[in-house]
Amino acid sequence: MNATSLQFKENAHRAIEDEKLKKALGTMKVGFREKRAAAVAKLPEFEELRDAGRDLKNHVLENLDHYLTVFEARVKEQGGHVHWCRDAEEARQTVLKICRDKGARTVTKGKSMIAEEIALNHFLEEKGIAPIETDLGEYIIQLRHEPPSHIIAPAIHVSKEAVADIFRETHKQYAADRPLSEPRQLLDEARDVLRGQFIEADVGITGANMLIAETGSTVIVTNEGNGDLTQLLPKTHVVLASIEKVVPTLDDACTILRLLARSATGQEMSSYTTFSTGPRRADDRDGPEEFHVVLIDNGRSGMLGTEFQEMLRCIRCAACMNHCPVYGAVGGHAYGWVYPGPMGSVLTPALIGIENSAPLPNASTLCGKCEEVCPMRIPLPRMLRHWREKEFERHLPPARVRQAFRFYAWIATRPKLWRWYTAAAARTLSIWGGKRGRIKSLPMAKPWTDARDMPAPEGETFMQRYKRQQKAGGKAA
């Protein structure tokens, strides 16, 4: 997928004017935030679990090589295959080879962010293999030829009318005048169409929320049941997983499971948490005959040992974007690549380069809400600041911004000059503000004052007032 992250500003402007998007994001904010808050309130151990989750993932990352090799060995013991892939291209080729070996013409897919990251669908289509998304949201955006706009609710930006339109256009097998105004009717139609696909598909591809070293199991967490049908009915099950998904034991998985659904949808537990271990056993009556795990690095190993290592704790719950004022205003597509919101603004530069995503670390007010709700306690605002520093070091911001920062640094490191300058500025702005104490329009900050008045300073700097009060206090005592 071609990133348009460099055009964040333009994308965001367009998004803000989109009334339908505004409505969808409004519903999302209330829904996800309230549900999460209620679920967290119901579990007194939630904060303790967050600490445990953070410590667990930190431990895994420090010993990632070992846990991956144990996981690999256990998958093989169960008769499964493990394919290591350095990058997206290697991962795509690996999947293609498995599909070709099986003579696959159609593959069903459960929702997988890593599949989006490696742009698998487009690639398979080019090679003559039809990938069919089976998660309802993913199915809708696949028909619309769009990327997801949210990592757990990919079609959050699409209205039910737009879903009806695309279904009418695509599902020609049904009567043209059938009623499709209700979500239930749309869901039933998708269910009916996809039932056939599940059964016909030659290969089923799912992602993985976790990999378990203890048992060599892969884990998916879903609500619809599509991921389960995807991995149950075709003869071959392919799991795509990035390397940081491994945890040592089934007990460790419980810590993450207790955090995941509550942070994501506000459920106590998602409807289906499925552990898959190897292919079907000799006496099983159903299940896939082959089990492949495609382990994908694609830039993760390079994040270890850097200021961005902690980002690898992310469990893709989407709590950060659900609570982000910027995401809430512009939606996911504005971010221009696969991962939106605060986690996307940290991860995208790490995966596709800051030179291809320079505006993203600035797409934040650093209000800190994302870190406050992150189940893995990832210091997202701090990492956004690290990216801003890197962006500056690499001369990526526009000349005017750089000059302004340079001027700021120059003056801020000269205390006398700084005091004189700020005192003069406070005085000037105070006079400008007049009796109302507000400034209607500031030439240097016009976009900001276009939407609101700036409160004027009272006329003194903090240092001036402090000195004055010290003197007054001295006299009184």
Add this chain to the structure above:
Amino acid sequence: MSSDARTHVLTRIRRSLNRGELPDEARAELDRRINEPKPGVVPARATGEHAALVERFVEMAEFAAATVTRVPGMEAVPTAVADWLKGHNLAPKVVAAPDATLDGLEGHGTLEVTRGVAHPADQAAVTPCFAGVAETGTLVLLSGPEHPTSLNFLPDNHIIVVRASQVVGGYEEAWAKLRAQGAVPRTVNMVTGPSRTGDIEQTLQLGAHGPRRLHIVLIDDHRRGTDSGEG
């Protein structure tokens, strides 16, 4: 290609972590951590008297939009199944797991029972389960010759029979039980309520691709002897 990639990824991880391969001692320590699993933070609600855990299991399962019927013994299961089907205007027809504990279903006069895997046209499945987890009203189902996984997902209605004595507090207890019985099966399904989606305008709908209804028949076998039979 793959073995090169493997070496490359592992080397890259180690280089980034600023170390070589872990020393034997450290690896042995990590292996111990894997092979002697210990529970982490277990919520208080996953602990307590067994009778209270059974009540919590019911409460949490219902919170997840499952329905629960309680029966005194296995012999009452077929009638409970038949009644539930009738109550939902469904034909008295089920596909049941080929597990011996469900053999009684065939003895019921009005139920038409097939055993084995599920087919897309099947309207209702009946399966046993491995454990019920009180913490979130979750059922743990294991794949195997006597429990094909398709039963859990293809039919629109899923009836799960669980004995109260199978109810545990937290997930870790279910794992301990599983480890005690030996190898992990191909599929372990943790099921919490029926299938659902909110993908169209955030409107919650049950029955996305999996079952629309999840019904639990709970056999109160733990009360015999230990409890003085209230309720």
